[in-house]
Amino acid sequence: MKDNVTHKNKKCEVWAVGSGKGGTGKSFITSSIGIHLASKGKKIVLVDADFGAANLHTFVGVGKPQNSLTDFFEKKTPLKDLVVNCGVSDLGLVAGSMRSFEAENIKSQQKVKFFKHINQIETDIILIDLGAGSHFNTMDTFLLADKMIVVVAPELTAIENLYQFIKSAFFRKLRLVLDAHGLKTTFQETWKDREARGIKSLKDLIEYLICVSPQVRDIISREMSDFNLHIVVNQMRNGQDVFIGSSVKSICMKFLGFNARYSGSVEYDESVTRCINRKQPFMVTYPSSPVARAIGKLSENLLEGKEIIIGKNGSAY
Template sequence: MSDAPSTQPIPADASPAPAQTGARIIAVTSGKGGVGKTFVSANLAAALARRGQRVLVLDADLGLANLDVVLNLHPKVTLHDVFTGKARLEEAVIAAPGGFSVVLAGSGMVEYSRLTPEVRSQFFHAVQKLAPYFDVILLDTGAGISEVVLFSISLASEVLIVATPEPTSLTDAYAAIKVLAMQQKRQHVRMIVNQAARPGDGRAITGQLQQVLDRFVMTDSGRPLRLIHMGDIPADPAVREAVMRRQLLQLLNPGCPAALAVAQLANKFQETLLRHAA
């Protein structure tokens, strides 16, 4: 990867860090679609990059990828090209607005919506190859609990569930968290509530879900899975404007309530990263 063209946003030193200090991998996922998962992934990446982190967002929604739409990017090389041997992985790493890097899946990769052994191997090795060159890799997964989504999440050390206050979103978030506890033996999952109507709504919702988890979902340690509330993103008309204009909220309107909430989320993850590094 050290011979990557200078136009590729691989860190300038182009020398991988030791394995134990490689990228912290965070899966950003949701129980259902339409809750703002990709919006959170992209803007969290920008906020972390602003804090000096080398960040890569890898589009792990192989079937219905739309990170390119959110960022208004038109890549010449996607994961599809890499997986089919038409391009090298280094060529798929491109610069995104906001100071971070992305690897885009390409829209409508229907052939990758099933987790075949080949897809599993290709995706795993892509993440492993990229990890030494970044401080943080955000996996923008698909929604739900398909095999592809669960495999993507299994590669991450941290999971961030994005939900909204709507009952269907919370029901699906609970289902996803339960699967992560049972199948992946997760001890904790982080959660952020998007489109919160009032301050404190997200913490109350997280508390309610925790009560259900306490009753019905136990980890291998015999303790309930711990749901960590990472904050709320308030309902904010500036979000819709940014999405419609295909721009990052962190760049278009960094002082609006939703952008400030994402910045606070980045601060919390920054603290987690520093503890990990120590």
């Protein structure tokens, strides 16, 4: 798979942050993790890959940079030359391309190049802010990452879209992996005749494919155990909301069959919106607020592969 090729000799880790639904605070979480880790001595580069609605720069308190990903895709400017400094030391930013509405139609060759270039940026961690939703460009970038992070808010629609996002990501991965093993037709034909075969869901598809041959079974079981999700609950409004993360994690594992970690939970705070409106980075403005402490804990959990533990009374630590 291309992942293995591009990841060879790589120096940095790539973390991608996605969410099924807009408005869950994904860009806020991404930028805040970046600011926190930069303050702890890590070199961070944020990449705004939300091709439709790029405004990650606002979250780190800088104006719209002159150059953006559009220059990479249209003028072939090397990605590393597009990194601009933010107000925070050790934090770089590759701005998104608001103008380029066609960006959603990036050709697959360009994407492969984008993945290669990302790994050439000299830094410790690259944090990619993805567009909300399950577009296949978003999926491919998500699947490229060393850490796949999903942000969800404690509301029904956000959770529904999150499951959809996760399923789409694995569907895409399944297709790419089987392609890479020369099993493209197996996948395509199964999917084409899905109705006749009684395949109604991703789970049905997986169960069907597993029975096709031992080779396919081994590929799928390996890919499923490699598929690690890191769940973040944002905008918690009450003490019970912290349990949403463990519930979602449980369903990802028991129902969808993937590995999942509950990496952190962040409460709702209206001063976050106030900071965004004033173009102030929240983490710099309110470094000792409960939200900033939760972001700190979340960042360290992600770094160390740990997860939060919930006490009997619902307190997360």
